[in-house]
Amino acid sequence: MEIINTDIAIVGAGGAGLRAAIAVAQADPSLNVALISKVYPMRSHTCAAEGGAAGVAGANDSMEYHFNDTVSGADWLADQDAVEFFIEEAPKELTLIEHWGCPWSRTKDGKVAVRPFGGMKMERTWYAADKSGFHILHTLFQTSLQFPSIRRYDEFFSTDLIVQDGVCQGVTAMEIRTGEMKLFKAKSVIICTGGAGRIYPFTTNGAIKTGDGMAMAYKAGIPLKDMEFVQYHPTGLPGTGILLTEGCRGEGGYMINKDGYRYLQDYGLGPAKPEPVKKAMELGPRDRLSQAFWHEMQKGRVVETRYGEAVLLDMRHLGEKLINERLPFVRDLAKSYMGVDVVDEPCPVRPVVHYMMGGIHTDINTATSIKGVYAVGECACVTINGANRLGSNSLTELLVFGKKAGHEAIGYIQGGTAPRDEADAEKQGEAAEARVKGILNRTDGKESVSVIRRELNDIMEYGCGIYRDANLLTEACNKIAELRDRFKDVQIKDKSAVFNTALTQALELEAMIEVSQSVAQSGLARTESRGAHQRLDYPARDDAKFLCHSMAHYNPNAEPRIDYLDVVITKSQPQERLYGAAGEAMAKKAEQEKQEKQPVAAAE
Ligand SMILES: Cc1cc2nc3c(=O)[nH]c(=O)nc-3n(C[C@H](O)[C@H](O)[C@H](O)COP(=O)(O)OP(=O)(O)OC[C@H]3O[C@@H](n4cnc5c(N)ncnc54)[C@H](O)[C@@H]3O)c2cc1C
Secondary structure (H helix, E strand, O other): OEEEEOOEEEEOOOHHHHHHHHHHHHHOOOOOEEEEEOOOHHHOHHHHOOOOEEOOOOOOOOHHHHHHHHHHHOOOOOOHHHHHHHHHHHHHHHHHHHHOOOOOOEOOOOOEOEEOOOOOOOOOEEOOOOOHHHHHHHHHHHHHOOOOOEEEEEOEEEEEEEEEOOEEEEEEEEEOOOOEEEEEEOOEEEEOOOOOHHHOOOEOOOOOOOOHHHHHHHHOOOOEEOOOOEEEEEEEOOOOOOEOOOHHHHOOOEEEOOOOOOHHHHHOOOOOOOOOHHHOHHHOOHHHHHHHHHHHHHOOOOEEEOOEEEEEEEOHHHOHHHHHHHOHHHHHHHHHHHOOOOOOOOEEEEEEEEEEOOEEEOOOOOEOOOEOEEEOHHHEEOOOOOOOOOOOHHHHHHHHHHHHHHHHHHHHHHOOOOOOOHHHHHHHHHHHHHHHHHHHHOOOOOEOHHHHHHHHHHHHHHHOOOEEOHHHHHHHHHHHHHHHHHHOOEOOOOOOOOOOHHHHHHHHHHHHHHHHHHHHHHHHHOOOOEOOEEEOOOOOOOHHHHOEEEEEEOOOOOOOEEEEEEOOOOOOOOOOOOOHHHHHHHHHHHHHHHHHHHHHHHHO
16 A cells, blocks of 8 residues: 655645645645545535625624624534634634635725624624635635645545554545555644535535544544534525525525515514614524424425425515625526526525534644544534534634644644554554455445435434434434444445545445434434424423533444533523524623623723
């Protein structure tokens, strides 16, 4: 097996991976970086992000507001020390990438424009029309090209971490072009492999989002944290799951039901009036909006489309000029995939799986429980998103924590690493190769990848959807255990070495099963409702028992062991989550209390 020696291997070349690579290259050009990605970097999912990236901008906003929105949006399950670090760094990173070439949209007087986003009580989402992720990823990619210490391995599929006595020694990856396994011997590995939305059948996520890196870390002994929290985005196109960005509502779009009624006013998200639209209930958080859809469905107030039930996103009142200027891509998507011109008619939409709040457990510095292994981006849980991520925090998270991970990896290497047992590392590499070859060469298997994958998708939607209960989750757990067992008997027809997508899909399915099991088991164990995890049988939030992160520990032969880790609370004690008028009254009261306290502090 070919051995590639490097200092740092970064798995994943989306926003998180590229930002980490640039951070290393800038801070210490003497360190070699191997940037491994199963697709060409610009095909990473970050490219699909539309709406924008959050960071305090402008005089009306403050770090405190961004902190409060993020923590309450997370239903108090975010680690507040991580959130504090994140919001402080956010505007710096967004400004930095502008200097690298990111074309943020502008106001008439030339300042960076910000748009409102769900759950953010202030306008703080920086955007580049409705192709923000594309521009961010392009900016990072073109910036990365100037550093000779970054060596790219495009279309290399990573399979296993190499670990000795709890210390990272590298990672294996199959070159998809040749089918050959390579062993990357590295002192540090940064996992940036993105989310796992594809475990569900109906998702905004690109086909590559199969949780490979999560499964790789999990199998190496790193727990997966808060996996039960799966975000549904309220405005996906029926049928395809293609996203219409939250920017549609940020710009003033309405959510209406079959009677043309703005139904969100019935779900504690504030009155339809008074305007301005930008403070209206459509800008509630994603979990609440998706749950409201479920209730509308129960009440029979949804519209029927040929792809099932939906509600309507109405943007007619915004006018053609604004739509063309701020939401041109949305207009295109609705036309192409639904045959609807949003300038003239409302577009059918429904909740769609969008984002995993959970992921590889890291501390505030992106470090995992294996020395030298770091994780960043959607595959990781650092955790600023808690039980419900606010839209536009994720793109910024990639930048802030990508940089952090790069610097941490440098610090770790500079601190000196223990000598590697080269023979053992190679043996582990060969074992990884044998496992992959085992799947490729099997001729007596009775199971097919597509069948298991479809059954997995179906049970995830059925058992671990917007609302769950003990029966549904138990059914899901049992079915996933069965599929995990059946996977051992999977056979693929294509036996060729070159660009064998049947093989990569089998490897992806293996990861998806592990990730799904952690989602269902963590969901079953959490007998409360919080954020995106809503239990019909336990409808209340239970802070006494569950103000803590769930940690799923891999077990090769049975379901994962679940235990819990305390949430870090620095300054915001859990309260009721209030939006709309009630939310504003709460914020005003807090502000008043702060003002009242200030003179005393000054006197001291
Ligand atoms: C349609 C859509 C719109 C969104 N809009 C927004 C938005 O407006 N604002 C916002 O904040 N967030 C948004 N999000 C969320 C956000 O875009 C993602 O969470 C974020 O981009 C993930 O970045 P990442 O770098 O972690 O992973 P990705 O960009 O998904 O990249 C993952 C990388 O890992 C590599 N990889 C994966 N598995 C392997 C393997 N086995 N071997 C080798 N390489 C591997 C891939 O090749 C890829 O390079 C959106 C998400 C979607 C799906």
